Amino acid sequence: xxxxxxxxxxxxxxxxxxxxxxxxxxxxxxxxxxxxxxxxxxxxxxxxxxxxxxxxxxxxxxxxxxxxxxxxxxxxxxxxxxxxxxxxxxxxxxxxxxxxxxxxxxxxxxxxxxxxxxxxxxxxxxxxxxxxxxxxxxxxxxxxxxxxxxxxxxxxxxxxxxxxxxxxxxxxxxxxxxxxxxxxxxxxxxxxxxxxxxxxxxxxxxxxxxxxxxxxxxxxxxxxxx
Amino acid sequence: xxxxxxxxxxxxxxxxxxxxxxxxxxxxxxxxxxxxxxxxxxxxxxxxxxxxxxxxxxxxxxxxxxxxxxxxxxxxxxxxxxxxxxxxxxxxxxxxxxxxxxxxxxxxxxxxxxxxxxxxxxxxxxxxxxxxxxxxxxxxxxxxxxxxxxxxxxxxxxxxxxxxxxxxxxxxxxxxxxxxxxxxxxxxxxxxxxxxxxxxxxxxxxxxxxxxxxxxxxxxxxxxxxxxxxxxxxxxxxxxxxxxxxxxxxxxxxxxxxxxxxxxxxxxxxxxxxxxxxxxxxx
Numbered sequence: 001x002x003x004x005x006x007x008x009x010x011x012x013x014x015x016x017x018x019x020x021x022x023x024x025x026x027x028x029x030x031x032x033x034x035x036x037x038x039x040x041x042x043x044x045x046x047x048x049x050x051x052x053x054x055x056x057x058x059x060x061x062x063x064x065x066x067x068x069x070x071x072x073x074x075x076x077x078x079x080x081x082x083x084x085x086x087x088x089x090x091x092x093x094x095x096x097x098x099x100x101x102x103x104x105x106x107x108x109x110x111x112x113x114x115x116x117x118x119x120x121x122x123x124x125x126x127x128x129x130x131x132x133x134x135x136x137x138x139x140x141x142x143x144x145x146x147x148x149x150x151x152x153x154x155x156x157x158x159x160x161x162x163x164x165x166x167x168x169x170x171x172x173x174x175x176x177x178x179x180x181x182x183x184x185x186x187x188x189x190x191x192x193x194x195x196x197x198x199x200x201x202x203x204x205x206x207x208x209x210x211x212x213x214x215x216x217x218x219x220x221x222x223x224x225x226x
Numbered sequence: 227x228x229x230x231x232x233x234x235x236x237x238x239x240x241x242x243x244x245x246x247x248x249x250x251x252x253x254x255x256x257x258x259x260x261x262x263x264x265x266x267x268x269x270x271x272x273x274x275x276x277x278x279x280x281x282x283x284x285x286x287x288x289x290x291x292x293x294x295x296x297x298x299x300x301x302x303x304x305x306x307x308x309x310x311x312x313x314x315x316x317x318x319x320x321x322x323x324x325x326x327x328x329x330x331x332x333x334x335x336x337x338x339x340x341x342x343x344x345x346x347x348x349x350x351x352x353x354x355x356x357x358x359x360x361x362x363x364x365x366x367x368x369x370x371x372x373x374x375x376x377x378x379x380x381x382x383x384x385x386x387x388x389x390x391x392x393x394x395x396x397x398x399x400x401x402x403x404x405x406x407x408x409x410x411x412x413x414x415x416x417x418x419x420x421x422x423x424x425x426x427x428x429x430x431x432x433x434x435x436x437x438x439x440x441x442x443x444x445x446x447x448x449x450x451x452x453x454x455x456x457x458x459x460x461x462x463x464x465x466x467x468x469x470x471x472x473x474x475x476x477x478x479x480x481x482x483x484x485x486x487x488x489x490x491x492x493x494x495x496x497x498x499x500x501x502x503x504x505x506x507x508x509x
Contacts, residue, residue, distance in 0.1 A: 078433075179398055179399075183399065187338055
């Protein structure tokens with residue numbers, strides 16, 4: 001039996017979910033900018049010719065890749081205020097998601113840089129470029145093409161991970177679904193609806209990633225001389 | 227372009243199938259009478275019979291409400307007024323003590339667990355409401371509580387009227403929010419609300435200054451107030467919260483047995499004695 005009435009209840013309250021979706025988009029979008037910024041800087045520094053700097057990037061990446069996102073979010077939300085720093089919950093979400101995903105993105109960028117032949121860097125040096133100039137004008141533009149597909153996957157992960165904010169009253173999509181369902185007892189409807197809404201955000205991204213990957217493969221095979 | 231369309235369609239279809247499957251399985255037990263949910267047993271087996279065959283009663287209780295249902299970290303045993311009630315009911319069913327298993331629940335999880343048959347009954351500070359009566363059966367009331375506010379002593383807050391524009395931390399799925407919103411409207415103030423999955427999170431949020439007040443039924447607040455002496459419970463009560471034991475609709479024999487036990491304990495004064503034992507009588 002299809003419980004039409006329950007689904008209509010959900011449709012009637014669509015605005016409540018739409019507001020949650022808006023908050024998810026806002027938190028994810030801002031976190032993405034932060035993560036990309038951190039990822040590019042740390043990625044470039046992680047292959048820099050300066051050993052202490054490389055060491056520091058390693059510490060950052062290993063720490064954030066190997067500890068749970070929930071722990072970071074709880075630390076910022078419950079822990080920091082006791083040190084006199086009380087960030088609004090949106091800032092907590094952006095910071096936690098951005099710094100966490102930044103660690104993954106920096107690894108993607110590093111792999112991209114390392115996939116570019118070393119001769120490119122040597123050629124740039126011979127033309128008088130500094131390390132950072134060579135990265136900016138020679139290496140990164142080429143690496144970016146290679147890293148687009150894995151980068152997009154990280155964006156998808158970031159959006160999915162934003163559901164963690166429900167645990168700290170983040171007022172985003174998952175939080176709204178939790179509150180609404182436990183009040184109306186319509187768990188199946190609520191969580192099905194939010195799954196579909198998350199899909200609306202992530203599926204287009206995932207599809208773009210696959211298409212970029214295919215285009216990349218296609219171009220490379222064409223570049224192979226006969 | 228076509229690949230893009232195809233993947234969207236595939237995703238939506240997969241979800242659609244999952245939804246339909248979910249609907250199907252949920253509808254079956256309802257149409258098949260009060261079977262325990264397992265297909266092996268004949269549909270006519272009553273809940274009480276099912277419990278007796280299993281050999282123990284499964285009760286959903288609170289693990290984080292000192293005095294009512296509390297998993298004591300020192301003994302790793304459940305204790306409290308509601309735990310004692312559960313033990314009494316199990317003893318009534320099996321005629322010997324100890325045949326009871328406690329399953330920790332929260333305000334958010336408890337109704338779902340009962341309806342899916344994972345627990346036999348809920349004795350976990352459940353307030354009787356008209357809306358919940360549509361979902362579950364209730365026993366006679368075994369305790370009446372009221373919503374109160376827990377605030378930091380140095381906050382200067384003396385009641386709901388001081389919370390205009392401030393944030394109140396409440397539990398997800400609890401009746402607290404709706405009741406407070408009504409009262410706030412009468413007082414002409416509009417507080418904000420933040421919902422948390424469990425009570426310790428709300429206390430942590432209060433301590434961190436994330437919320438200005440922690441609100442739930444007074445008896446529950448008492449345990450948290452004792453944990454943090456820098457907080458104080460405000461005397462004003464914003465509701466009448468009658469607590470009763472919830473059983474699944476259709477489990478009539480179990481519901482009747484529970485009602486008998488509670489009525490008898492009420493008449494013999496045993497309920498009163500248990501409340502005194504757990505310090506729940508001081509209003």
